[in-house]
Amino acid sequence: MVTLCWAAKGGSGTTVVTTTLALESTRPALLVDLAGDIPAVLGMAEPDRPGIADWLDSDGAPTQLDDLLVDIDDLTVLLPYREQHHSAMSQPNVAAPARWSALGAWFDAWAQNVGGEVWIDAGTGPPPPGLAACVEHRWLITRPCYLSLRQAARDAVRPTGVVLVDEPGRALRARDVERATGAPIVTRLLIDPRVARSVDAGLLSSRPPFTIRRSLRRAAA
Numbered sequence: 001m002v003t004l005c006w007a008a009k010g011g012s013g014t015t016v017v018t019t020t021l022a023l024e025s026t027r028p029a030l031l032v033d034l035a036g037d038i039p040a041v042l043g044m045a046e047p048d049r050p051g052i053a054d055w056l057d058s059d060g061a062p063t064q065l066d067d068l069l070v071d072i073d074d075l076t077v078l079l080p081y082r083e084q085h086h087s088a089m090s091q092p093n094v095a096a097p098a099r100w101s102a103l104g105a106w107f108d109a110w111a112q113n114v115g116g117e118v119w120i121d122a123g124t125g126p127p128p129p130g131l132a133a134c135v136e137h138r139w140l141i142t143r144p145c146y147l148s149l150r151q152a153a154r155d156a157v158r159p160t161g162v163v164l165v166d167e168p169g170r171a172l173r174a175r176d177v178e179r180a181t182g183a184p185i186v187t188r189l190l191i192d193p194r195v196a197r198s199v200d201a202g203l204l205s206s207r208p209p210f211t212i213r214r215s216l217r218r219a220a221a
Contacts, residue, residue, distance in 0.1 A: 001111060001117045001118070001136055001137065002104070002107045002108060002111060002117075002118040002120070002134075002135045002136050002137065003021070003117070003118065003119055003120065003135065003136070003137040003138075003139055004120045004122055004127055004131065004132060004135045004137065004138050004139065005017065005018040005021070005119065005120060005121055005122060005139045005140075005141055005163070006121075006122035006123060006124070006125070006126070006127045006139075006140065006141065006157075007123070007124050007125075007140070007141045007142060007148070008124075008125070008126075008140065008142060008148045008149070008151040008152035008155060009124065009142075009145070009147060009148040009151055010124045011143070012124075012141045012142050012143055012148070012165050013141065013165055013189075013195075014035070014121060014122075014123060014124065014141045015035060015037045015038060015041050015121050015123070016041060016195060016199060016204065016212075017141050017163055017165070017189070017212075017216065018031070018119050018120070018121040018141075019031060019038055019041055019042065019119075019121065019204060020204065020212055020216045021119050021216050021219060022072075022076050022117070022119040023072070023073070023076055023204075024216050024217040025075065025076070025116070025117050025119075026075075027075070027115060027116045027117055028075050028076075028077075028114045028115065028116030028117070029075060029076045029077075029116055029117050029118075029119060030069075030076075030077055030078075030079060030107070030110055030111070030116065030117070030118045030119070031072065031076060031077070031078045031079070031119050031121070032052065032078075032079045032107075032118060032119065032120040032121065033051070033052070033078060033079065033080050033081040033121055034052065034081060034120060034121060034122045034123060034127075035081065035121050035122065035123030035124070036081040036082075036123075037121070037123070038078060038080070038081075038121060039078075039080065041199055041204055042072065042204055043204070044070075044072075044078075046080075046082065047070050047078075047080040047082050049067075049068060049070075049080075049082070050068060050082060051068060051079070051080040051081045051082030052065070052068065052079050052080065052081055052082075052103075053081050053082065054082070055068065055103075056099050056103070062102050062103065062105065062106035062109075065079065065103075065106055068080065097130040099130075100128055100130030100131040100133075100134060101130065101134060103131065103134070104131060104133075104134025104135060105134070107120075107134070107135070108134075120135070126155040126156060126157050127157055129156060129157060132157040137160050137161060138157060138158070138159045138160045138161070139159060139160070139161045139162065139163055139186060140152055140159035140161075140162050140163070140181060140183065141162075141163045141165065142162060142163070142164065142165065142177065142181075143164075143165045143166070143167060143170070144164065144166060144167070144170040144171075144172035144173070144174075144176065144177055145170070145172070146172065149172070149176075149177065149180040149181065150180075152180070152181055153180055153181070158181075158182065158183070159181055159182075159183040160183055161183050161184055161185070161186040162177060162178065162181050162183050162184065162185045162186065163185075163186060163187055163188075163189065163219070164177055164185050164187070164188045164189070165189050165191065166188050166189060166190050166191065167190075167191040168191075174188065186219050187216060187218060187219040189212060189216070192212065195212050
């Protein structure tokens, strides 16, 4: 299973949600960092090797991606963003369509070979259409916010599911979110300040709050 996660606007916790989905998977998981924030969220040092941005900017074979993986724990590996050579083409949304097709095929092969799952953090804004076309699941991470939903409705990439980051006092309800996005809600998270404290302390991988684990474990199953 390959799942692409993104938010239409910032502040929805896309990186935290995607990272926790990978960590809570009961199967081998590949966590893909297209936004460049996952090492910081996990309290890891920045990888000292090239990353997916460099691969997208090259003509290297997909098999080279195996050499870029970094272990997070016994079941989870990270494909980091790390950009060693700056160029316009190394920005993910600018990569050639053929590179996205090759990357999508490699994700499928990795998941099949290890019997695992691939979770992609595409950050904020519409994800690369070439990649979105290659994946099985496309999950929008959003709050019940009118501006976020309006932006999501304008984007060319359509979600197949929604992770709703719920907060008290919002006028919009779950059914409004589903109607606006045209996709079902796969899980709901309540705003919990303990999650932010866990991220700030670099403890998301070792001591994630139970509230986010409980909600996302079901979605990752």
